[in-house]
Amino acid sequence: MKFLTMDSSSRKLIICAVNKNSKVGIFLDNAGKHGKLLAPAIKNMLEFIELDIKDLDFIGCGAGPGSLTGLRVGISTVKGLSIPWKKQIAIFNSLDIVSRASGAEGKHVVLRKGRKGYFYWQKYCGFNRIGDTNFSSIDDLHRFLEKELTLIFENEKDASSFEEYRCIISPEPTFEVITKITTNSYYNNKLVHALELKPLYMQKSIAEINWEKKHGD
Template sequence: MNVLALDSSQKIRVGLKKGEDLFEISYTGEKKHAEILPVILEKLLDEMGLKVKDLDVVGVGIGPGGLTGLRVGIATVVGLVSPYDIPVAPLNSFEMAAKSCPIDGVVLVARRARKGYHYCAVYLKGEELNPLREPGVVSDEELKELTNEFSPKIVLKDDILISPVVLVEESEKLFKEKKTIHYYEIEPLYLQKSIAELNWEKKKRG
């Protein structure tokens, strides 16, 4: 089975599986996502002796994350798969981060949104990954409260590692479970609320 999977919600993570061979790339340089991601994919496919049409499924991180990075990743995947209508595996970036943790337990994932706020989710990682709190936008104060409430064993904050191997495994799993989508059905997980909405919610809480 040939599987390509990537996440660009923060750093660029790419995994490519051909049969039993799996290549992974994590790009942490300074080049912009739109500049370097197509180059990485072209070189990786060439190295593995694959063409886009040979892929069985393509996984893509849908967020939460940086809006520009997410758009680049999703647009790149749409450009790749649309001529062949290759199935797409939508991957929740926070879930992928939690599944990338080497140990089990309660995992809190948080990433800076705008000043004073974070994207945040909490999971219980074991044989399966169970959400204890779905991804949402919280204030810095609420993040502290959630940390106290759940007492996470692992806290992934801001510089979040996502394993390309996990991206590939989850994409293959969704394909086998027939949970893939068409490229035109991809919906990024944008959680950013307006300042007015956030201030109103804060005011209601007192």
């Protein structure tokens, strides 16, 4: 199987290319703007592994939730690569990466920081998502989430508002994690045409909030 997959929904940009039995992955943590780094990183990786976009079976793409700008950059890049060669996209929920990397096996919730005082969150049982992805304030989360749930965060600081829960800080994801999630999406027929590809936005952008303040909803 030959594919390229990536997630640009957080400050951790993760890209992986698989060419049959060979694999190359690049991981950029807090390294600079995704808009500047994503395209050259993909170019280098495909050269390293001697892979051509036209030969890919499909392209994987994390659809969020997470950084609005990160998702716009990632999804636009994937669209740009796939449309000329009519490559289908295997989309996946970006929080699946955090859940899998954590190794949590029972019921757990992945929480990712949104704007101040708000978190994106998703319930899991093992590898399976339970219900929809949500966006809630810390106060609401304390009301919604049962105390016996394990909460998974991406860093120590985010967990500090949830001291009465069992909190786990998820380790850095491996490329094994992102390739497993991508191939699962591929086999479960989550393939979409590039023009149908949309980021999973849960929060309004600051621009939208400012617009509404000025002009009403």
